Amino acid sequence: MVMSWTEGDSAHFIDEGKYFVPEREAQIATICAAVPPLAGAGHIVELCSGEGLLTRALLERFPEATLHAFDGSPKMxxxxxxxxxxxxxxxxxxxxxxxxxxxxxxxxxxxxxxxxLAVHHLDGVGKRALFQDIFAMLAPGGVFVLADLVEPAREGGEVIAAEAWDEAVKARALQLDGDLKAFERFQAESWNYYSDPEPDPVDQPSPLFDMLKWLEQAGFAGIDVHYLKAGHAILSGMRA
Ligand SMILES: C[S@@+](CC[C@H](N)C(=O)[O-])C[C@H]1O[C@@H](n2cnc3c(N)ncnc32)[C@H](O)[C@@H]1O
Structure with a gap:
C-alpha cells in the first residue's frame, strides 16, 4: 500500500488530535446530525476512521446500523x-x-x-472521482458527509483561517491543561496549514466552492455546508 501517512503520524495524531482539531466534539456532533434518521438496520461507512471518535458517535446514534470503518493505518x-x-x-x-x-x-x-480530516490527502482530480464513487455507494436518500480542510479561494483567506485555528488550539489547551504547552507544540511543528510557508505536499485541500460543484456534478442533491471554522468545513450531499 502506497501511503505517505505513517504509523508515527497515527500515534502523533492520537496524542494531539484533542488539541489540534478545532471544536472536535462539535464537529463530530455536526457530522452525526447531518446523517438522516435510519429506520432499522443499515450500513454506514466511515473513510479514514482514525482513533474512532466519530465511529463511536455514529454507532451510538444509529443503534441498529453496521459501521464499516476503513483506514490505511493498522494502528488507527x-x-x-x-x-x-x-x-x-x-x-x-x-x-x-x-x-x-x-x-x-x-x-x-x-x-x-x-x-x-482525510480527503485532503487526495488532489482535486482524486476528490472529484471519489465523490462520484461515493454517490454510487449510497442508497436512495443516503448522504455523504465530509469534514475536511478547505483551501482559501483568494488572498487573505489564509490569514483568517490561520488566526482562527491558532485561537481554537489556544482555547483548547487552556481548557484541557490550563496552560499553552499544546499550542506551543502546534506552533513548533508548524501544524497550522494556513500559516505554514512550506505545507507538507501530502496536504492538498481544495476550495470549498470547487468541492460543492464536484458534489453537484457527481449527482448529489441538497448540498449544504453545516460548519466552517478555522479552514475546517463540514459539507454534505444526498442521493435523492
Ligand atoms: C488526520 S487523521 C484523521 C482521523 C479521523 N478521521 C479524525 O477526524 O480524527 C487522517 C487519517 O487518515 C488515514 N489516512 C491518511 N491517508 C490515507 C490513505 N491514503 N489511505 C487510507 N487512510 C489514510 C490515517 O491513517 C488517519 O487515520
Missing part, C-alpha cells in the same frame, strides 16, 4: 476498535488506500458515507 484501525468498545459487535474494520479503487464496490448500499 486498532484504535477504532478500541474506541468502539462495547459497540464493536456492529463494527467492521478494513485496511484500505483511500486513493485506490479496489474498495469502492462495497457490495451493499450505504445509508451514509462519512469522513473527517
Amino acid at each position: 484501525l486498532e484504535a477504532t476498535r478500541r474506541t468502539a468498545g462495547d459497540l464493536a459487535a456492529r463494527l467492521e474494520t478494513q485496511r484500505f488506500d483511500l486513493a485506490a479503487g479496489d474498495w469502492r464496490a462495497l457490495g451493499f448500499e450505504a445509508h451514509a458515507v462519512a469522513s473527517s
Whole structure:
C-alpha cells in the first residue's frame, strides 16, 4: 500500500488530535446530525476512521446500523476498535488506500458515507472521482458527509483561517491543561496549514466552492455546508 501517512503520524495524531482539531466534539456532533434518521438496520461507512471518535458517535446514534470503518493505518484501525468498545459487535474494520479503487464496490448500499480530516490527502482530480464513487455507494436518500480542510479561494483567506485555528488550539489547551504547552507544540511543528510557508505536499485541500460543484456534478442533491471554522468545513450531499 502506497501511503505517505505513517504509523508515527497515527500515534502523533492520537496524542494531539484533542488539541489540534478545532471544536472536535462539535464537529463530530455536526457530522452525526447531518446523517438522516435510519429506520432499522443499515450500513454506514466511515473513510479514514482514525482513533474512532466519530465511529463511536455514529454507532451510538444509529443503534441498529453496521459501521464499516476503513483506514490505511493498522494502528488507527486498532484504535477504532478500541474506541468502539462495547459497540464493536456492529463494527467492521478494513485496511484500505483511500486513493485506490479496489474498495469502492462495497457490495451493499450505504445509508451514509462519512469522513473527517482525510480527503485532503487526495488532489482535486482524486476528490472529484471519489465523490462520484461515493454517490454510487449510497442508497436512495443516503448522504455523504465530509469534514475536511478547505483551501482559501483568494488572498487573505489564509490569514483568517490561520488566526482562527491558532485561537481554537489556544482555547483548547487552556481548557484541557490550563496552560499553552499544546499550542506551543502546534506552533513548533508548524501544524497550522494556513500559516505554514512550506505545507507538507501530502496536504492538498481544495476550495470549498470547487468541492460543492464536484458534489453537484457527481449527482448529489441538497448540498449544504453545516460548519466552517478555522479552514475546517463540514459539507454534505444526498442521493435523492
Ligand atoms: C488526520 S487523521 C484523521 C482521523 C479521523 N478521521 C479524525 O477526524 O480524527 C487522517 C487519517 O487518515 C488515514 N489516512 C491518511 N491517508 C490515507 C490513505 N491514503 N489511505 C487510507 N487512510 C489514510 C490515517 O491513517 C488517519 O487515520
